[in-house]
Amino acid sequence: MNANTQPADLLAPYQFGTLQLKNRMVMAPLTRSRAEPGNLPSAMAAAYYSERAGAGLIITEATQASPDGQGYVATPGIHSLDQVAHWKQVTDAVHAKGALIFMQLWHVGRISHPDFRDGQLPVAPSAIAPRGVQTYTAEGFKDIPVPRALATNELPRVVADFRHGAENAKAAGFDGIEVHGANGYLLDQFLEDGTNQRTDEYGGSVENRARLLFDVIDAVSEVWGSERVGVRLSPGGSFNDMCDCHPQATFGYVVRRMATLNLAYLHLIEPAITQGEHPNADLSASFFRPFYPGTIIVAGGYDQQRAEEALREGKADLIAFGQLFIANPDLPERFRRGAALNKPNPQTFYGGGAEGYIDYPAMNAEQSEADLEAHPT
Secondary structure, eight states, X not given: OXXXXXXXXXXXXXXXXXXXXXXXXXXXXXXXXXXXTTTBOOTTHHHHHHHTTTSSEEEOOOXXXXXXXOOSTTOOBSSSHHHHHHHHHHHHHHHHTTOOEXXXXXXXXXXXXXXXXXXXXXXXXXXXXXXXXXXXXXXXXXXXXXXXXXXGGGHHHHXXXXXXXXXXXXXXXXXXXXXXXXXXXXXXXXXXXXXXOOOSTTSSSHHHHTHHHHHHHXXXXXXHOGGGEEEEEOTTOOTTTOOOSSHHHHHHHHHHHHTTTTOSEEEEEOOSSOOTTOTTOOOSHHHHGGGOOSOEEEESSOOHHHHHHHHHHTSXXXXXXXXXXXXXXXXXXXXXXXXXXXXXXXXXXXXXXXXXXXXXXXXXXXXXXXXXXXXOO
């Protein structure tokens, strides 16, 4: 059964490749800034992720494939043996609950600060600073300086770092990986012409601007097999001062090419704000669906009703939920029972301890009984 012939039911099982998901709900990758010294996943991370093991698929918070890829304080990595060991505790806990978990591999590129790079400038495709963007360091928010353009001969090292991160994710017991090609970070910076003004083989044409992204996909696919590799893109997203002159053409090229690679999935963030220069350009999952017959995950502030509509319309096969999963560790069961939802507290999204991380309540027995009576199955 392929992606487009499976039942369009948010809570129904879903098969892609050799993986069977218990439902079509995905826990989106969510930066929480609670990593411990050494960029180790928090001691609470195993509880945090395993509490949300009702999801069909969990995708971890963005995780640095190399030390050079860090841009925010207290974000985890997957480039050291200690990090592998700590992540193994997370995957073991999630698997014990019968769930699947992919790791999202990350390099922030220009969205960084010398504080994270031993005093060296952040790196990017071109020496263009993001306008109006700061990053959060151990000393608070700081402006981002003009980055250093990566030399052509440095790019194989970037690819090798992603490969190494993929190898370490495998050693840590993950079920697959997601390449972070979205939200204005390094691979997205190379892809979009607003941040890439290079004149070498990694700049100019869309084929050249997409080269680094596909080099990375090829490298991690050699480690995992392409059927265990997903890719996240944000067509039309303006986060981190991103823009592209021809977003439909740029991302259309990328999606069409990805359709030939037998990937696990394509993960699309639908733009909350349309491109200022292209207000009428459709950059939703619906636009890209004809180009990509495989599994599509869509993200973008979905609730249960909108998620079910997206599945019925066939625009996506899986739906990613972010803030709703933060506040509701048992979100699939709440959807199934029609139960009330906890409200997320934005003040605890980033940093801190257990509050807002592992203390959101699940439904208690009384709630469950009352919901069953009100919503019999």
